[in-house]
Amino acid sequence: MTKLKLVDVNYTYSEGTPFRKDALRNINIEIEDNCITGLIGHTGCGKSTLVQLLNGLLFPTSGEVMFDGNNIKEKGYDLKTLRHKVGLVFQYPEYQLFEDTVYDDIAFGPKNMGLPKDEIDRRIKEAALFVGLEERYFEVSPFDLSGGQKRRVAIAGIMAMDPDVLILDEPAAGLDPIGREEILGGIYSYQRKRKNAVVIVSHSMEDMARYSDKLIVMNDGEVFMQGNCREVFSETDKLLSVGLDVPQITKFMRALKSKGIDVRTDIFTVDEAKAEILSKMGGCGNA
Ligand SMILES: Nc1ncnc2c1ncn2[C@@H]1O[C@H](COP(=O)(O)OP(=O)(O)O)[C@@H](O)[C@H]1O
Ligand SMILES: [Mg+2]
Incomplete structure (x- = not known):
């Protein structure tokens, strides 16, 4: 069953001002369970806007976000629980660490969920393994880590919440090829073990061909193509026609x-x- 979907969604920034911008138009997508979905498209095509709609950080200008059969805009809807179940790792999350130690930073989300201490500990250790973060870093200040290590901490923090849907906005951006491989490989192993839904935002066709099961290709605020990798990459001319690569x-x-x-x-x-x-x-x- 698909837990999370967008139905006829439009999103406009700064409606009613001279800065009005239609960021998303007529979006209909379903995020499949037990699947890695690659969300791909040029910079500015609306990927980050779309993922913020998926966990209720933004609400559609029109259309619906449905989770577990419920419209998240309904009165009394529990958005806090939604954000535990749909975990979002922002683009460049390394700028959002704030605890004194790496351990506490990863623990922040699970603690907020009110989990027992030993369960939090178990989850932190497991998440650290997925992102390739050694335990010797646990008592270090996150501010003393490299950018790449900080990003691992941020990703581990959301993984440790064990969301039904894990969304990562450009998790490999700015990393060298080895760093990309380690982060994306870790996310891949995590999904294959957890069997949950994972959405990876990227503008690299190369990376998505390797790590995604399904692709949603966006162009200029709209869903341009969707399907499994074979279906999408077999339409090379269509992709090239809007300047996307294969x-x-x-x-x-x-x-x-x-x-x-x-x-x-x-x-x-x-x-x-x-x-x-x-x-x-x-x-x-x-x-
Ligand atoms: N806070 C904002 N106010 C106005 N326009 C915005 C805002 N955030 C993004 N946009 C615009 O919305 C469009 C989609 O942006 P975004 O979702 O960030 O795209 P992507 O993540 O694919 O690069 C872009 O044209 C961007 O300039
Ligand atoms: Mg973005």
Whole structure:
């Protein structure tokens, strides 16, 4: 069952002023359970606005946000619980740490939920493992950590709340390739273990091809395409038409095809490309 969805959602900033901006138009999406959804699109297309609607930090100008069958705008709706169940890690969350130690920072969310101390402790240790944060950092001040380490602390803090839906706004932004791999790999392992819904906001097709099950592609405030990776990346021309990219390996397969080699072009991982090329070679090289 899909717990979280947006129905006919529009969002306008600064309505009624000269700064009015239609950030989202006619959004209909469902966030699938037990699935990593990649939310992708150019800077300014509305991704951060959309994720803030998903946990009730912003409310639609029109349309509905539904969680567990309830409209979150209804009178008396428990938004505090919603924000525990739909955990949002902001873009550059490393600027939002404030406790004296790393341990206390990760503990902040679970403590707020009123969990017992030993359960909080268990969750902190587990979340730290997922984000690759060693326990020797627990008693250190978060302000003494590098930017990348601080980000791990912030992500661990939301993971430790064990949300039904974990949303991360550009979790790999500004990291080097190893840092990206570690953070995204950690999020991937977390989702495969938890089997909850995870939404990763990104503008890297390469990263999303590797780590997402499903993609929602946005363009200029609207949902431009959605589907699994194969469905989306098989429409390369459509993506390129609005200046979005496809993974390098997809481009490579297209280049082979344009040279007259009859290979599939709806391929977005190197392993799949290898299997396809070997099959066209009549299996030689398989030995
Ligand atoms: N607080 C705000 N006031 C007015 N316009 C905003 C505000 N925040 C974002 N916008 C505008 O809304 C659009 C969508 O922004 P955003 O959701 O941040 O996009 P993304 O996360 O995809 O980069 C952009 O044109 C942006 O300039
Ligand atoms: Mg953003």
